[in-house]
Amino acid sequence: MPARDIVLLLLIVLAWAGNFLTSAFAMREIPPFLFTGLRFALLALPLMFFVKRPAPGQWPRLIAVCLCIGVLHFGLSFTALKLAGDLSSPAIVMQSYVPMTALLAWTMLGERFAWRTGVAIAVSFAGVLVLGFDPLVLDKPMSLVLMLISAAFLAVGTVLMKGLRGLDVYSQQGWTALFSVLPLLAISALLEPGGIASLGSVSWVGWFGAIYAAFVSSLLGHGLYYVLVQRHPVALVTPWLLLVPVFAIGLGVAFWGDRPGPRLLLGGAMVLGGVFIIALRALAKSRPIPASDTP
Known part of the structure; x- marks a missing residue:
């Protein structure tokens, strides 16, 4: 991957990691579902x-995707x-969607x-289980449950999005917001x-x-991601996104007062390690098989 595209990937990682910090500060004043609604209204x-x-017959799938991701996931x-x-x-914990997606793609x-x-x-x-026994997480178990859901x-x-045809990233983001x-x-x-x-006192x-x-995490981050997956296989791009939680942890320690314990670090390493292996396996499957020298 050229150095230019690696820089773009790092911008995506910083944009998405920074969203954890800026959103956490914002939600000191704005309730979570209202904050999510404002995000999509602006977007x-x-x-x-x-x-x-969308193509004829795809409205039900598109609406289901928008509600699953826009309302339920983000909310x-x-x-x-x-x-x-x-x-x-x-x-x-958010990274657990990767193995969940693999299991759903297998079943569905x-x-x-x-x-x-x-x-x-x-x-x-x-x-995730190991991480759940960290005292920081045990103190707020509902947070872990809601993030897994x-x-x-x-x-x-x-998985439902895989069946959508003819919609670019801005159309998908736009319909999700609307x-x-x-x-x-x-x-x-x-x-x-x-x-x-x-809201008047925010x-x-x-x-x-x-x-x-709305504009840095969604518009810029997802826009750059769309550009990169047009240039490179998705499986080559996604392993870099594992830097998002790493950077988010760093921002949490630096600006939010996070003090991750050993169970959280061990559980986090297991989650991210598993996701990394899944990404590497996907990359290996996406590479073309070299032609044989024999007939």
Whole structure:
């Protein structure tokens, strides 16, 4: 991979890792579902003019993808981040969507994987269990549960997304934003009473977090990711994204006061190690088999 593209990958990693920190600060003032709704409302403003209509018969799948990822994944993941009180454990547990996606692709799409991938999946899930016994996590167990459910919805949305045709990344982001805003605001009105009314007193820190999530994390981060997967195999790009939780942990230690314990670090290493092996196996499968010299 050229140095230019490695720099772009590092920008993506920094954008997505920084989203944990800026969102955590913003949610000191804005409730999680309302924050997610604001993120998508801001994102919908520029993208609504560029969305493409899906192919005939794909509306149900597209709506399901938008609700799984936009409403359920992001809404629950920000709620988990708010409850956690740290950045490290949510950033690591989120990566469990990778083995979940592999298992769902096996059950729903009939995709097969070798025993090494199966072992990597088992190691990742075992790492979540080890991480769950860290005192920092045990103190807020609901955060771990919600993040796992959030990762599961992301895995379901990812598998369903494989059946979408003819939609570029901006159309997918635009439709996700448009379909997610009203459900998120409705959930916020039901579960977070007074949240919408309090927006007038939100400081620049809260608004900066929402703007960062919409334009830096979503628009810039996913836009650059789309550019790179057009140039390189997805399996070559995804292992670099394992730096996101590593950078998020660093930001948490530097600016949020995180103090990861040994169980969290060990469990995190198991989760990320399993995900890394899955990514390497996917890369090996994506490489063309050299032609034989014999007929």
